[in-house]
Amino acid sequence: MALGEILNTDWVDCRVNFDIIEQVVLARNEQAHGGQLSSFHVLHNSNSLRKHRHPFFVNERELRFWKELGGSESSLFRPGIEVGQEALLAAIGEVEKLADWIGPRLDRAQEWRRRCKELTHKP
Secondary structure (H helix, E strand, C coil), X not given: CHHHHHCCCCCCCXXXXXXXXXXXXXXXXXHHHCCCCCCCCCECCHHHHHHCCCCXXXXXXXXXXXXXXXXXXXXXXXXXXXXXXHHHXXXXXXXXXXXXXXXXXXXXXXXXXXXXXXXXXXC
């Protein structure tokens, strides 16, 4: 993770669930770029389902049905993306934890910028 290099960290003391953070981005990207112009019902894509067999933002009924049919990532019956209140609040909580963890380490980002400038301005 590039941010790990910038903050000079290995993330061992960060208690954030990065799986949820990743799925926030995946769900947003699928909603914005999923290519389903004729419907507001957006399905999880094959790659996301391959990595996250039980997606965080999901219609549970559709997920059960999909799994009963064999859980193929190429199925026409892939589960839809559904952001319920509980999942949304949990995701917001993870983002807030990440922000709280990064905040005190911003001085490391300034140090990284200084080092980068020095490298690009060497004679």
